[in-house]
Amino acid sequence: MKLLALLIGLVLILEGLPYVAAPEAMQDWLKKLSDINPSQLRSMGLLAMVIGLTIIFVVQKTSLFQ
Numbered sequence: 001m002k003l004l005a006l007l008i009g010l011v012l013i014l015e016g017l018p019y020v021a022a023p024e025a026m027q028d029w030l031k032k033l034s035d036i037n038p039s040q041l042r043s044m045g046l047l048a049m050v051i052g053l054t055i056i057f058v059v060q061k062t063s064l065f066q
């Protein structure tokens with residue numbers, strides 16, 4: 001449970017960082033993002049999830065990061 005809480009905290013830090021560092025650029029980026037086709041956004045989200053799952057699998061099941 002402690003690991004889950006730490007992970008959620010880390011995700012919130014990483015998600016908030018661009019808004020603190022460059023809020024004007026984030027507003028512009030979000031406007032551009034709203035113009036992208038929803039199916040293309042879904043594909044990008046799926047790709048990000050697969051990459052994340054692959055990273056988690058490699059870290060958990062191999063000795064590369066010991």
